[in-house]
Amino acid sequence: MKQDLTLHVNGRGYDISVEPRKTLADALRDDCGLTGTHLGCEHGVCGACTIIADGEPLRACLMFAVQAEGMQVRTVEGLAKGNEWSPLQKAFVEHHGLQCGYCTPGFLMLATSALEENPQIGDDELRDLLSSNLCRCTGYENIVKAVRAAAAEMEAAR
Amino acid sequence: MTRDAIGQSLTRLEDPPLVTGRGRFIADVNFPHQLHMRVVRSARAHARIVSISTEAASALPGVYAVWTAADIPEIGPIDFREGKIEKLEPYRQPVLAKDMLRYVGEPVAVVFASDAYIAEDAADLVEIEAEDLAPIIEADAAPGVFAPGLSTEAAILNQGFGDIAAAFANAHAIVEIDVKIGRHSGVPLETRGAIGRYDTARDILELHGAAKVPHKNRESLAKVFGRGTTGLHMFEYHVGGGFGVRGEIYPEDILVLAAALRFERPVKWIEDRREHLVAANQSREQRHKIRAAVDKDGLLLGIDNEFWHDQGAYPRTHAMRVADTTCGILPGPYKLAAYRAIGHYRLTNKTPAATYRAPGRYETNFVRERLLDAIAARLDMSRIELRKRNLVRKDEMPYARPLSVLEDDVSYDSGDYAGLLDKSLERIGWDALQDELKARRAKGELVGAGLALFVEKSGLGPTDGAHVRVDTTGAIEVITGGASVGQGFETVMAQVCAETLGADYRNIRVIHGRTDRIDFGIGAHASRATVMTANAVRAAALNVRAKALDVAAELMQSEPAALDIINGQVVRRDAPGGASMSLGQIAGHLRPHSPTRRGRDPGLSCDGWFDSEHQTYPYGNQIAVCAIDRQTGAVKIERYVIAYDIGRAINPMLVRGQILGGFVQGLGGALYEEFTYDETGEPLATTFADYLLPTLSETPDVEVILAEDAPSPRNPLGIKGAGESGIAAVGAAIASALDDALGVSGAIVQLPVTTQRLKRILRELGK
Structure with a gap:
C-alpha cells in the first residue's frame, strides 16, 4: 500500500506517495523527477547513486524512500547555484x-x-x-x- | 577559436548536462501510458523445457501480458549483423527460448506490467519446468551436441600463409606454450535499456536507447518486423559506456518493439546489474596452444597456433568476428615467413560471447607476447633484443600480409615500431631499471619488469557521410550517423568542423544516433568513429566553406581565394580587421526566397563523404613494473608506461582519457575480472561483489607517451583510432613482469592472475 510522505530535496519539498519498499533512488528518479541520481548496481557497491542526506554521503539504492522522510537530501541537481557551477x-x-x-x-x-x-x-x-x-x-x-x-x-x- | 581547433585539448561539449544532473540516459526517458517489461531468465545451464506456467503471473494485478516463445511465433532467431552465414544459421539465438535452455540467464518469458516493481513480482511467479541435461563448460573438451545433427564445434576458422611445415623442419628451436585468457567483458556502469514505441498516427516504429550501430541495427530490425527502414527509427540518448557490449541487437530490443507494436503502448525495459552480468555479451575466453619455429638468431620462421574460442551458448550478432580477428591480427608487429591459425569456434553452456574493447587483440597480444618471452628465455636472449630483431621496420611500410581482419586484407599503413619502443625504454630507464630490480630481487623481493608490443586496427570503412549546415544566426549543426558511447564524439567532430570551416567549436551542435536525421551511418565501434566520421565531417565542412566563400565573394566584390573564415566571420585575407560577413548572414542570403541566392541550392548546408579502402593500424607498447606480495598473492603495479602512436590526435586530452580508461579495464582483465562458472554451468560472478571491477585503490599512475610520428596515409587528417590502445596489451605486459618477478619464464599461463592463482604459483615454485 502506498504511503504519503514529503521528501526534502535540494531545499524543496516533494509530496509523494510510494510503496514502503520503494528505494530512495527510485523515488528521487520516478516520483521527484530528479534523474541525475543514477543506478549502477542496486546493491551498494558502485556508488553511482550516492547522495548527501543530513550531511552524510549515502547510497540511495540502499535506503527506502520512507526512511528519508525528515532528512535534508541533496542530489547532483542541487550542486549548482543557478548557473554557477560548484x-x-x-x-x-x-x-x-x-x-x-x-x-x-x-x-x-x-x-x-x-x-x-x-x-x-x-x-x-x-x-x-x-x-x-x-x-x-x-x-x-x-x-x-x-x-x-x-x-x-x-x-x-x- | 578557429583554425587551431585540431590538436587542442579543448574541454568537452558533452560535459555541461552530465555534471549538472541534466543528462538523459535511457532509464531517464519515459513515455505516457508505458508498460514495463521484465525478462524471466533460465536458472539452468542446459535443459529441455517441459512446461512454462504463466497463470499466476498473469493474474497479478497490474500485469498486462505475459509472453513465452509461443506468443511470438512470427519472430525468428536473431540474425548476424554482416549478413547471412549459412553454417551458423541453425545456431542463432531465439528471442525467447523455445524447447531448450542453453545458459543461465537465457530469456524464457517476459512480463509486461504497469510498474517495474510489479513486473518483477510477476516474473518471479512464472514457473519453468525443465529436464536438466549435462552442460558443456569447457570449450576445449570434446565437442558435444547443440541440437540433433549439430555439433557444438559450430565452425573451424583457418588463416595463414607460407610453408609452415618447412618453417618447423628448418627450425633451430621450436618453442611451444599453452595459455588461456579468462572470460570477462565491458561491464559499463549503466546497464542496458530499451524502449519500444509505436507511433500509430505516423505508422513509425521507434527504438529508444540505441547505441553503437544505430543505422545498421535499424536495417536488421526493419527486416525482423517486415518494414522499410523509413518506417523504423532509432534514438540514442546519453550512453553510459559501450565497450563493444552495448548496442548489439539482443532479445530485449526485439521484444520491446514487438510488444509496442502489438499493444500500441510504449514498452520500457531497464536491465538490472545481475541480469547484465548473465545476459550481456561476455568476451575473451580462449585457450591457445601455440608454437614458434625460430632460427639461431631468434628470427621467427613460423608460428603455428591452434586455439579454442569459447563462444558461450549461441553465436550473437558478431558471429565469428572475434575468433576471425584472433587469426588475422595475432602476428602483431613481427615479421614471419609462415603462419597458420586454426580456431575451434565452440559453443558452451555459458552466456554468449562477442566483442569487448580490443576484441581479438587483448587475447592475441597476451598469447603472442607470452610466446616471444618464451623464445627469449629459450635462446637466452634479452626480451627487447628478440623483439627488435623481428619487428616490421619503418622502411617496410606499408606492410601487407595475406591475412584478413574484419574481412579487410591486413596492410599496416605506417609506423616506426622500434622507434616507439626506444622512447618507452628511455622513459622508464630500462637498463638501469634492470639493475635496480635485480638488486631488489637479490634481497628477496618479488619484483620485475615486463613489456608487450602491439599493433591496433582502426577506422574500418568503407564509407561514411555527414551533413553540415549553418542557420541564419550562425549556429552550426553537424549531422552524423555516428554514435556516442561517452568517448567525446561530439567534441571531436566539432573540433574538426570548427577548424575546417573556420568557426568556434562551442557554436557547433553535433547530431548522432538518430536515424531520422540522416540515412546512413557507421556508428561507433572498432575505433572507427574519428577516422571515418571526422573525415566525412571535414569533407562536408569543406563544401560548406566553399559555398560560403562563393556567396561572400560576390557580395564583398572579391574572389573566394582572397577571403578567409575566422571565428564564423568571412574576412579579407589582406585586411582581416576590415569588412566582414558572418556565416549567419550568408545563410540568410541563401534562404529560398533570397534574391542574392542567384540559382544556388538554398541553404548554407552541404553533405560530405569519405571513402576508405583499408583500415589504419595504430601501434604501441606497454611496460609494467610489478611487485608480488608473498603473503596475499596481490600484485602491486609500481610503474606503467603506455606508448601509442595515433597518427594525429584531434584532442590529446581525450586520447589520453581513452588510454587511461582502457588501461584500467585491461588491468581488470589481467588481475581481477572473471566470469566464473561452476561445473553445473551456474555463473558465480553475478554481482559487483564477485565480479571485481578495479577501483582507484588498484589503479597505478600511468605514464602515457602519445606519439604522432606516423600519421595515416589513408585519410586526409592522418588519423588513427584511439579507443582500444590502453587496454590492448595490459594482460601481456603484466604477465611478462610477473614472470620476471618470479624469476621463471612461462610461470604465468592464464589470465586473470588472481591472488588465488598467484598464491598457487608461488606455492608450486616454492617461493
Missing part, C-alpha cells in the same frame, strides 16, 4: 574527469560531502574515499586531479 563541477569538466558521465553524479556527491567537511583532505584519505565508487571509463586519474583542483579552490575560498 568548484567540483567546474573541475570535472576542466580535467576531463568524466567520459560517459554515468558515474559522475555519484562521484560529485561523494567528493562534495568530503570537501565541504575538509578541503585539506590528504592524498591517501582522498584516494581511500574515491575508491568507494566505481568508474568504468576514465581510469580514475582525472577524477583525482579534478577533486584535488576543486579542493584547492574551496580551501582558497575559505
Whole structure:
C-alpha cells in the first residue's frame, strides 16, 4: 500500500506517495523527477547513486524512500547555484574527469560531502574515499586531479 | 577559436548536462501510458523445457501480458549483423527460448506490467519446468551436441600463409606454450535499456536507447518486423559506456518493439546489474596452444597456433568476428615467413560471447607476447633484443600480409615500431631499471619488469557521410550517423568542423544516433568513429566553406581565394580587421526566397563523404613494473608506461582519457575480472561483489607517451583510432613482469592472475 510522505530535496519539498519498499533512488528518479541520481548496481557497491542526506554521503539504492522522510537530501541537481557551477563541477569538466558521465553524479556527491567537511583532505584519505565508487571509463586519474583542483579552490575560498 | 581547433585539448561539449544532473540516459526517458517489461531468465545451464506456467503471473494485478516463445511465433532467431552465414544459421539465438535452455540467464518469458516493481513480482511467479541435461563448460573438451545433427564445434576458422611445415623442419628451436585468457567483458556502469514505441498516427516504429550501430541495427530490425527502414527509427540518448557490449541487437530490443507494436503502448525495459552480468555479451575466453619455429638468431620462421574460442551458448550478432580477428591480427608487429591459425569456434553452456574493447587483440597480444618471452628465455636472449630483431621496420611500410581482419586484407599503413619502443625504454630507464630490480630481487623481493608490443586496427570503412549546415544566426549543426558511447564524439567532430570551416567549436551542435536525421551511418565501434566520421565531417565542412566563400565573394566584390573564415566571420585575407560577413548572414542570403541566392541550392548546408579502402593500424607498447606480495598473492603495479602512436590526435586530452580508461579495464582483465562458472554451468560472478571491477585503490599512475610520428596515409587528417590502445596489451605486459618477478619464464599461463592463482604459483615454485 502506498504511503504519503514529503521528501526534502535540494531545499524543496516533494509530496509523494510510494510503496514502503520503494528505494530512495527510485523515488528521487520516478516520483521527484530528479534523474541525475543514477543506478549502477542496486546493491551498494558502485556508488553511482550516492547522495548527501543530513550531511552524510549515502547510497540511495540502499535506503527506502520512507526512511528519508525528515532528512535534508541533496542530489547532483542541487550542486549548482543557478548557473554557477560548484568548484567540483567546474573541475570535472576542466580535467576531463568524466567520459560517459554515468558515474559522475555519484562521484560529485561523494567528493562534495568530503570537501565541504575538509578541503585539506590528504592524498591517501582522498584516494581511500574515491575508491568507494566505481568508474568504468576514465581510469580514475582525472577524477583525482579534478577533486584535488576543486579542493584547492574551496580551501582558497575559505 | 578557429583554425587551431585540431590538436587542442579543448574541454568537452558533452560535459555541461552530465555534471549538472541534466543528462538523459535511457532509464531517464519515459513515455505516457508505458508498460514495463521484465525478462524471466533460465536458472539452468542446459535443459529441455517441459512446461512454462504463466497463470499466476498473469493474474497479478497490474500485469498486462505475459509472453513465452509461443506468443511470438512470427519472430525468428536473431540474425548476424554482416549478413547471412549459412553454417551458423541453425545456431542463432531465439528471442525467447523455445524447447531448450542453453545458459543461465537465457530469456524464457517476459512480463509486461504497469510498474517495474510489479513486473518483477510477476516474473518471479512464472514457473519453468525443465529436464536438466549435462552442460558443456569447457570449450576445449570434446565437442558435444547443440541440437540433433549439430555439433557444438559450430565452425573451424583457418588463416595463414607460407610453408609452415618447412618453417618447423628448418627450425633451430621450436618453442611451444599453452595459455588461456579468462572470460570477462565491458561491464559499463549503466546497464542496458530499451524502449519500444509505436507511433500509430505516423505508422513509425521507434527504438529508444540505441547505441553503437544505430543505422545498421535499424536495417536488421526493419527486416525482423517486415518494414522499410523509413518506417523504423532509432534514438540514442546519453550512453553510459559501450565497450563493444552495448548496442548489439539482443532479445530485449526485439521484444520491446514487438510488444509496442502489438499493444500500441510504449514498452520500457531497464536491465538490472545481475541480469547484465548473465545476459550481456561476455568476451575473451580462449585457450591457445601455440608454437614458434625460430632460427639461431631468434628470427621467427613460423608460428603455428591452434586455439579454442569459447563462444558461450549461441553465436550473437558478431558471429565469428572475434575468433576471425584472433587469426588475422595475432602476428602483431613481427615479421614471419609462415603462419597458420586454426580456431575451434565452440559453443558452451555459458552466456554468449562477442566483442569487448580490443576484441581479438587483448587475447592475441597476451598469447603472442607470452610466446616471444618464451623464445627469449629459450635462446637466452634479452626480451627487447628478440623483439627488435623481428619487428616490421619503418622502411617496410606499408606492410601487407595475406591475412584478413574484419574481412579487410591486413596492410599496416605506417609506423616506426622500434622507434616507439626506444622512447618507452628511455622513459622508464630500462637498463638501469634492470639493475635496480635485480638488486631488489637479490634481497628477496618479488619484483620485475615486463613489456608487450602491439599493433591496433582502426577506422574500418568503407564509407561514411555527414551533413553540415549553418542557420541564419550562425549556429552550426553537424549531422552524423555516428554514435556516442561517452568517448567525446561530439567534441571531436566539432573540433574538426570548427577548424575546417573556420568557426568556434562551442557554436557547433553535433547530431548522432538518430536515424531520422540522416540515412546512413557507421556508428561507433572498432575505433572507427574519428577516422571515418571526422573525415566525412571535414569533407562536408569543406563544401560548406566553399559555398560560403562563393556567396561572400560576390557580395564583398572579391574572389573566394582572397577571403578567409575566422571565428564564423568571412574576412579579407589582406585586411582581416576590415569588412566582414558572418556565416549567419550568408545563410540568410541563401534562404529560398533570397534574391542574392542567384540559382544556388538554398541553404548554407552541404553533405560530405569519405571513402576508405583499408583500415589504419595504430601501434604501441606497454611496460609494467610489478611487485608480488608473498603473503596475499596481490600484485602491486609500481610503474606503467603506455606508448601509442595515433597518427594525429584531434584532442590529446581525450586520447589520453581513452588510454587511461582502457588501461584500467585491461588491468581488470589481467588481475581481477572473471566470469566464473561452476561445473553445473551456474555463473558465480553475478554481482559487483564477485565480479571485481578495479577501483582507484588498484589503479597505478600511468605514464602515457602519445606519439604522432606516423600519421595515416589513408585519410586526409592522418588519423588513427584511439579507443582500444590502453587496454590492448595490459594482460601481456603484466604477465611478462610477473614472470620476471618470479624469476621463471612461462610461470604465468592464464589470465586473470588472481591472488588465488598467484598464491598457487608461488606455492608450486616454492617461493
